Amino acid sequence: MLESKDLKRLDELFFSMQEANACFLGYPFAKGFDYEPLWRFMSLTGNNLGDPFEPGTYRVNSHDFECEVVDFFARLFRAPACEAWGYVTNGGTEGNIYGLYIARELYPDAVVYFSRDTHYSVSKGVRLLGLEHSVVRSQSNGEMDYEDLVQKATRVRNRPAVVVANIGTTMKEGKDDTRKIRAVLRDIGISAIYIHSDAALCGPYAPLLDPKPAFDFADGADSITLSGHKFLGAPMPCGVVLAQKLHVQRIMRTIDYIGSSDMTLSGSRNAYTPIILWYAIRSMGIEGIKRMFDQCEQLAAYTTNELNVRGVSAWRNPNALTVVFPPVEGCIKTKWQIATQDVSHLVVTPGTTKHQTDALIEAITGRKRQAS
Numbered sequence: 001m002l003e004s005k006d007l008k009r010l011d012e013l014f015f016s017m018q019e020a021n022a023c024f025l026g027y028p029f030a031k032g033f034d035y036e037p038l039w040r041f042m043s044l045t046g047n048n049l050g051d052p053f054e055p056g057t058y059r060v061n062s063h064d065f066e067c068e069v070v071d072f073f074a075r076l077f078r079a080p081a082c083e084a085w086g087y088v089t090n091g092g093t094e095g096n097i098y099g100l101y102i103a104r105e106l107y108p109d110a111v112v113y114f115s116r117d118t119h120y121s122v123s124k125g126v127r128l129l130g131l132e133h134s135v136v137r138s139q140s141n142g143e144m145d146y147e148d149l150v151q152k153a154t155r156v157r158n159r160p161a162v163v164v165a166n167i168g169t170t171m172k173e174g175k176d177d178t179r180k181i182r183a184v185l186r187d188i189g190i191s192a193i194y195i196h197s198d199a200a201l202c203g204p205y206a207p208l209l210d211p212k213p214a215f216d217f218a219d220g221a222d223s224i225t226l227s228g229h230k231f232l233g234a235p236m237p238c239g240v241v242l243a244q245k246l247h248v249q250r251i252m253r254t255i256d257y258i259g260s261s262d263m264t265l266s267g268s269r270n271a272y273t274p275i276i277l278w279y280a281i282r283s284m285g286i287e288g289i290k291r292m293f294d295q296c297e298q299l300a301a302y303t304t305n306e307l308n309v310r311g312v313s314a315w316r317n318p319n320a321l322t323v324v325f326p327p328v329e330g331c332i333k334t335k336w337q338i339a340t341q342d343v344s345h346l347v348v349t350p351g352t353t354k355h356q357t358d359a360l361i362e363a364i365t366g367r368k369r370q371a372s
């Protein structure tokens with residue numbers, strides 16, 4: 001039993017996290033989910049180590065549910081039947097590093113290309129894996145500058161190309177086009193190409209957009225990652241990575257002591273996040289995901305418009321939930337946890353309310369009024 005001072009500290013932490021959750025607009029994570037029917041699992045030990053698709057001696061897992069989550073996204077991302085493999089990760093970062101790892105095993109002497117707007121997990125991955133890389137310029141909307149890709153890749157056209165395509169850049173939700181990437185690289189004579197799609201935020205809804213961005217297996221991706229906590233919603237970070245089975249088999253090792261294959265980055269893995277993601281996709285279905293996206297998109301459109309009407313030059317990419325505006329002041333950044341580089345942004349995710357975005361609009365435009 002904890003002493004009362006420790007109980008008090010827990011209470012304080014709870015209220016502080018609750019308050020921070022209520023004004024959290026600058027980073028994508030869904031709020032307002034209800035996973036109460038799953039709370040009972042927290043009294044059990046769970047560990048998903050090993051290949052979820054293979055039986056093993058270790059049974060304290062949720063592998064069956066993990067496989068259903070992977071199969072759901074394999075279908076959504078148009079993987080040919082039985083040709084994709086995947087697992088539930090710790091988040092988008094692990095998925096990016098995993099994609100780069102597989103790419104390196106396939107093409108050890110490749111050059112990795114990614115745009116300047118790419119998430120820092122990709123630079124971390126190339127550093128960890130000792131990969132040579134080249135940073136490509138971005139267009140002003142965050143999308144890769146394909147002409148710059150061609151210029152950079154032409155200099156080393158005798159080497160395979162691994163490209164990390166952003167399906168929603170962190171700051172502007174710009175989307176790279178995997179079909180275009182393959183085409184321009186082929187045009188300069190590169191045939192050994194591996195494309196990893198980083199769909200951390202947009203993965204769950206990108207396939208449902210009209211026009212659909214080119215990013216999935218049918219569009220030439222070799223591996224795809226998404227974060228589970230960003231759009232679908234989860235109380236802890238999680239994600240899914242999928243890759244072509246043929247590539248994954250290169251990194252497979254059989255581990256006698258667990259009676260299964262080892263194809264994942266971590267050994268012990270979270271058994272709860274696959275159940276959470278399974279619950280999310282089973283309860284929402286594709287229709288529910290689309291409905292949630294539409295609601296978020298309407299609020300993002302409204303917020304952009306309100307900022308514009310009040311003299312703030314806000315904008316967003318087509319079909320994006322990220323509203324981009326000039327950098328905000330320190331106190332607004334801190335209160336609303338607004339991610340800021342050369343621009344600031346807010347991301348409308350499920351659970352974001354009009355009340356919250358109105359309060360942020362008022363904070364930004366109120367400061368502007370005071371300053372003028």
Ligand SMILES: Cc1ncc(COP(=O)(O)O)c(C=O)c1O
Pocket residue numbers: 090091092093094096119121166168169170198200201227237238239
């Ligand atoms: C484009 C992109 N990729 C990868 C990540 C990393 O995802 P995670 O935080 O789930 O590791 C992020 C996080 O914001 C991101 O925006």
